[in-house]
Amino acid sequence: MNREIKFRAFDNKNKNFFIPSLSEFSDMNDEIENLTECGRYKLIQYTGLKDKNGKEVYEGDVLLDENGQIYTVEFFNYSFNVVHKDRKLSDIYTLWEYINNIFLCEIIGNIYENPELLESREEKNKESQVKNMKNIAGENCSQ
Numbered sequence: 001m002n003r004e005i006k007f008r009a010f011d012n013k014n015k016n017f018f019i020p021s022l023s024e025f026s027d028m029n030d031e032i033e034n035l036t037e038c039g040r041y042k043l044i045q046y047t048g049l050k051d052k053n054g055k056e057v058y059e060g061d062v063l064l065d066e067n068g069q070i071y072t073v074e075f076f077n078y079s080f081n082v083v084h085k086d087r088k089l090s091d092i093y094t095l096w097e098y099i100n101n102i103f104l105c106e107i108i109g110n111i112y113e114n115p116e117l118l119e120s121r122e123e124k125n126k127e128s129q130v131k132n133m134k135n136i137a138g139e140n141c142s143q
């Protein structure tokens with residue numbers, strides 16, 4: 001099985017993705033290395049797999065599975081991994097362990113453009129409670 005090696009890059013300054021060409025990598029190798037080290041660009045690799053809609057899955061993508069669970073695609077320990085958004089140790093799989101499920105998942109965003117997708121339910125509940133308390137306090141003060 002041959003896997004296509006592809007990259008995309010996220011520009012932290014302009015907050016957008018672009019597809020760098022191979023000539024950019026070879027001609028500007030030192031410059032790209034400096035830019036990635038200083039945090040301007042993040043190079044992101046294609047996993048070789050596609051989601052249920054045929055969309056290419058890249059490192060940093062946020063996946064929604066058929067049970068409504070949210071996972072991120074991360075690269076560590078020399079492999080792509082699927083990690084539950086709440087970072088439960090029991091919900092970390094190598095991409096190859098999760099391969100039968102990946103075809104049932106849908107990409108709903110990525111960690112660069114949609115960090116709010118990774119907020120835990122507890123964080124959202126706390127924010128909602130604080131907002132409600134402010135509304136109640138505001139109502140009491142206006143009487």
